[in-house]
Amino acid sequence: xxxxxxxxxxxxxxxxxxxxxxxxxxxxxxxxxxxxxxxxxxxxxxxxxxxxxxxxxxxxxxxxxxxxxxxxxxxxxxxxxxxxxxxxxxxxx
Numbered sequence: 499x500x501x502x503x504x505x506x507x508x509x510x511x512x513x514x515x516x517x518x519x520x521x522x523x524x525x526x527x528x529x530x531x532x533x534x535x536x537x538x539x540x541x542x543x544x545x546x547x548x549x550x551x552x553x554x555x556x557x558x559x560x561x562x563x564x565x566x567x568x569x570x571x572x573x574x575x576x577x578x579x580x581x582x583x584x585x586x587x588x589x590x591x
Contacts, residue, residue, distance in 0.1 A: 505570065506574050513561060514561040516559045518557050537578045538576060553575045555572065557569060558570050
């Protein structure tokens with residue numbers, strides 16, 4: 499998979515994720531499958547429990563179906579999923 503700034507327009511429900519950094523230290527132990535997304539949170543199925551994670555304070559590693567792992571700052575993902583499609587993206591690198 500080619501990794502470009504447009505990756506933030508991707509659908510994240512159903513992907514495996516791991517939280518690698520967060521201002522809330524209890525978040526860094528969470529990994530699992532994304533089962534729901536709202537404007538400000540991801541719901542992750544972690545060891546059979548649903549965990550709500552605030553996007554703005556976390557950095558995520560998403561594993562895509564082809565095995566590609568991408569690190570994305572949650573601040574870039576804040577907003578309704580359908581509105582992210584309309585958002586203009588500045589090149590960050």
